[in-house]
Amino acid sequence: MRGHSFLIGQYQAGNSWLHRTPYLVKLLGMAAVGALCYLLPLLWPPGWLPVLLLLAGLVACYPLAGLSWRSLMGSLKLLWPVLVFLAGYQFWSKGWTEGWPVAVNLVAVLLSCVYAAGLLSLSTPVQEVLDGLAALVRPLRPLGVDDEKFALTVSIMFRSIPYLLGSYADVHDAAKARGLERSIRAHVLPTVIATVGLAQSTGEALAARGLGD
Structure with a gap:
């Protein structure tokens, strides 16, 4: 099973100002970015300009924090079909004159949120998260909330997502090698089997440690 990177990236060790910032402060910063994406267009028209400036600031934080440009390009490589679809739909439904400001705003908001989450993920070890x-x-x-079980659940999610993405990637390569890259069945069934197998093995491991309840 080959590895598979998260959309927002995996931790990159470092000693920058961002790495030294407490996790909860970075989490509040990420929430603030989401709020600004909504508020800035309302407070500072035209709406696309302030969000674009916010995006530029987030992009600048990557080299300032010693994070690789590959992290930026990796997210863009995975997101570009969605970005093209969103922008194209605005042009199609509103025309060029009215559509381009909305398209720029949507693309900038989406990238701002993804890059803000990436800054948190890339600068924070999983255990600290x-x-x-x-x-x-x-x-x-x-x-009645059990904080330890909550953290355990998140930990399982962090470990499961890249496994499942890697599983699907392997299934896709195998289907492509057989000339079945367009077959839904050739993709879905093996991926579902791998997902069920992961769930069963995880459940058995938790039960063996008395954590099944």
């Missing part, structure tokens, strides 16, 4: 999330939900203990 889990500890931060556990601390975030700890005040909810009186309501």
Whole structure:
């Protein structure tokens, strides 16, 4: 099974200002980016310009934090079909004159959110992410929330997503080698089997450690 990178990237070790920033502060910053993507067009027309400036600032944070340009290009490589579709739909439905500001705004908002999440993911070890999330939900203990199980759930998600993406990539390569790259059945069935197998093995491992409930 070959590895598969997240859309937002995997942790890159470093000692930059971003790496030293506490996780919860970075999480609040990512939430602030999402809020600004909504508020800036309302407060500072034309709407696409402030969001584009926000995107430029996020892109500049990558080299300033010692993160590789490959991380930026990797996200863009995976996102470009979605970006083209969103922009093309705006041009088709609104025409060029009215469509291009909306298209630029949509593309800038999507990239801003992805790159903000990438800054957090690339500069934060997984264990620190889990500890931060556990601390975030700890005040909810009186309501019956188990912060350790919550962190365990997130950890399983982090481990499962790249496995499943890698599994699908392997299935696609195998189908392509057999001339079945257009066959839905050749893609879906092996991927579902791999997903069920992962779920069963994970459940058995948790049950063996008394964590099945």
